Amino acid sequence: MYNDKIDMDTKTNTSGTSPEVDILMKKVLKGTADRNDISILREWLSASEDNQRLFKQKCAVTEVFEPIFNPDDIDTEKALSKIHRQMRKSVAWRKFASHFAAAVIPLLCVAALYFFVPGRGAQEDVAVVSLSTPYGGMLQTVLPDSSRVWLNANSTLEYPAVFDMDERKVILEGEGYFEVRADKAHPFIVSTDNVDVVATGTAFNVNAYTKSSVDVTLLEGLVDVKLGDNRAFTIRPGEKLSLKDNAVEILKESSNHKSCSWKNGVLIFDNDRLDIVFARLSQIYPVDFIIKDNAFAQTRYHATFGGESIYDIIHLLEIAVPMRCIPVKNGQDGQRMTYEVYPE
Amino acid sequence: MNISCCDNDDKLLLSAICKGDSRAFDCLFRKYYADLVMFCGRFLQRKEDCEDVVQSVFLILWKSRAKMNDVLNIKQWLLRSTQNSCLNKLNHQTVVQRYSADYLLLMPYFSEDYSSNTLLYSDLVKLVASAEATLGEKEAEVWNMSRHKGMKYAEIAAALGISVRTVEDRVARAKNHFRRTLDRYWSTVLFLFLFMD
Numbered sequence: 001m002y003n004d005k006i007d008m009d010t011k012t013n014t015s016g017t018s019p020e021v022d023i024l025m026k027k028v029l030k031g032t033a034d035r036n037d038i039s040i041l042r043e044w045l046s047a048s049e050d051n052q053r054l055f056k057q058k059c060a061v062t063e064v065f066e067p068i069f070n071p072d073d074i075d076t077e078k079a080l081s082k083i084h085r086q087m088r089k090s091v092a093w094r095k096f097a098s099h100f101a102a103a104v105i106p107l108l109c110v111a112a113l114y115f116f117v118p119g120r121g122a123q124e125d126v127a128v129v130s131l132s133t134p135y136g137g138m139l140q141t142v143l144p145d146s147s148r149v150w151l152n153a154n155s156t157l158e159y160p161a162v163f164d165m166d167e168r169k170v171i172l173e174g175e176g177y178f179e180v181r182a183d184k185a186h187p188f189i190v191s192t193d194n195v196d197v198v199a200t201g202t203a204f205n206v207n208a209y210t211k212s213s214v215d216v217t218l219l220e221g222l223v224d225v226k227l228g229d230n231r232a233f234t235i236r237p238g239e240k241l242s243l244k245d246n247a248v249e250i251l252k253e254s255s256n257h258k259s260c261s262w263k264n265g266v267l268i269f270d271n272d273r274l275d276i277v278f279a280r281l282s283q284i285y286p287v288d289f290i291i292k293d294n295a296f297a298q299t300r301y302h303a304t305f306g307g308e309s310i311y312d313i314i315h316l317l318e319i320a321v322p323m324r325c326i327p328v329k330n331g332q333d334g335q336r337m338t339y340e341v342y343p344e
Numbered sequence: 345m346n347i348s349c350c351d352n353d354d355k356l357l358l359s360a361i362c363k364g365d366s367r368a369f370d371c372l373f374r375k376y377y378a379d380l381v382m383f384c385g386r387f388l389q390r391k392e393d394c395e396d397v398v399q400s401v402f403l404i405l406w407k408s409r410a411k412m413n414d415v416l417n418i419k420q421w422l423l424r425s426t427q428n429s430c431l432n433k434l435n436h437q438t439v440v441q442r443y444s445a446d447y448l449l450l451m452p453y454f455s456e457d458y459s460s461n462t463l464l465y466s467d468l469v470k471l472v473a474s475a476e477a478t479l480g481e482k483e484a485e486v487w488n489m490s491r492h493k494g495m496k497y498a499e500i501a502a503a504l505g506i507s508v509r510t511v512e513d514r515v516a517r518a519k520n521h522f523r524r525t526l527d528r529y530w531s532t533v534l535f536l537f538l539f540m541d
Contacts, residue, residue, distance in 0.1 A: 028450065031389055038449065038450060042453075045453050052453055055453055056453075057526055059386070060463070060523075060526055061472075061523050061526070063382070063385070063386070063465060063468060064469055064522075067385060068385040068389060068391075069394075071378060071382055071465065074378045076374055076377045079373075079395060079398075080370060080374065083373065083399055083402055083406075086399075087366070087406055127404040129425070129429075130432070131428060131432055131435075132435055133435055134435055138449065139435075141427065141428055142424050144415070144421065161404050161405075161408050162411040162412060162414055163414070265449055
């Protein structure tokens with residue numbers, strides 16, 4: 001690993017990159033890179049903005065000279081007529097629906113009322129976009145209002161393709177980090193099972209993996225957290241609101257860095273209890289842990305992970321703590337795995 | 345090349361689409377469809393998947409037209425929506441493709457905050473074509489044989505009486521020339537941007 005780094009920094013050819021990086025980029029653009037290639041390239045990219053710029057230029061040049069498919073094969077007119085058919089279909093369906101309603105409503109007034117209860121018609125006009133991430137994955141994107149979102153592993157974000165006139169509302173399951181574009185007139189609302197986080201322009205992290213508990217950490221600006229039972233709290237930068245089984249606690253976060261580090265692909269444990277460490281791993285990976293010794297669960301632990309697989313992480317934990325993790329349920333067919341944890 | 349002038353066209357097209365003008369929709373579709381499909385190629389490997397994604401984005405646009413008034417920049421909206429649909433598709437594929445999750449970690453480096461200045465495939469092709477005119481003589485010769493006559497490196501080496509290694513070098517130098525041309529263009533755009541703001 002160390003050698004790779006030296007090579008990349010010193011040996012450069014005419015294009016400003018080392019041959020190793022050239023080969024890596026080619027592999028990535030062709031889709032043949034393995035996870036080791038990707039993690040080396042990520043390290044190189046995060047080293048400097050010049051590297052990132054170079055990478056974008058290379059992508060563009062590759063796009064022109066080695067396109068992934070032949071641009072001449074794209075038949076715009078054929079696609080357009082396909083779209084026209086689909087456009088007609090939705091119109092035809094609506095016409096049918098309205099005729100049907102007109103004919104039947106007088107007869108089945110009660111039933112019709114039941115089906116056309118508030119909201120339905122109004123919402124149908126705007127498509128809802130739903131983004132979801134797999135275990136161990138993560139993604140970053142920009143919303144229609146230019147706000148940025150990082151979505152952590154095993155999470156889902158839903159938002160309308162176009163935001164409403166009065167508010168910008170998104171629905172989150174799992175964990176997300178938000179950098180909201182300032183707009184006082186249109187509050188930005190992150191809605192989870194338990195709370196609504198209301199912001200106008202600010203940066204914050206919402207962790208809502210578990211149904212009964214939510215953590216909201218604020219980095220910049222000011223947000224209001226509204227609970228289902230009409231309680232509301234305002235939190236300030238550096239504070240973290242923690243909701244657990246209806247009890248609210250507002251804590252000073254020693255380092256904001258920690259709860260949001262995942263968005264840079266880094267997982268930080270800093271003097272955290274072992275049960276907290278395992279709970280966090282269970283949010284991101286399809287793995288559950290049963291700690292067999294209560295006193296042992298209080299052990300404090302320090303570590304930083306970046307891009308390791310869950311197997312590597314478990315192995316490193318075993319060495320560091322020390323302890324033994326024994327798989328008791330194998331995760332086949334997309335099932336979660338279970339480990340029993342014993343002190344050693 | 346004039347990218348910014350299309351902005352006004354886009355605004356006119358969009359406001360017509362908002363009023364339900366399907367001919368304006370067709371115009372917008374013809375203008376961006378192929379470029380957006382090529383853009384999807386950054387994320388997805390199969391052309392069919394890419395076409396599906398772009399078609400569904402245009403369908404969303406049409407179905408949501410009543411609310412599209414709030415969208416200030418339709419090109420930006422199309423690029424963002426297309427990228428998001430691609431990411432979503434990619435996420436569903438992770439079940440079959442083992443390394444897709446790792447690829448997603450590279451996403452921040454692929455994407456940018458798209459704007460009306462974002463270069464699409466057809467813009468890049470035009471830029472590169474104009475850069476070909478300023479290539480060095482030797483590079484131009486090799487480039488022309490490789491790119492436009494479809495000759496293999498070994499064939500070019502034989503025809504010119506030089507080594508394959510030299511052919512490779514000249515092609516690499518030509519590509520770097522294109523890369524630098526793009527870079528100059530990008531920095532100019534950025535520069536203009538600073539003053540407009």
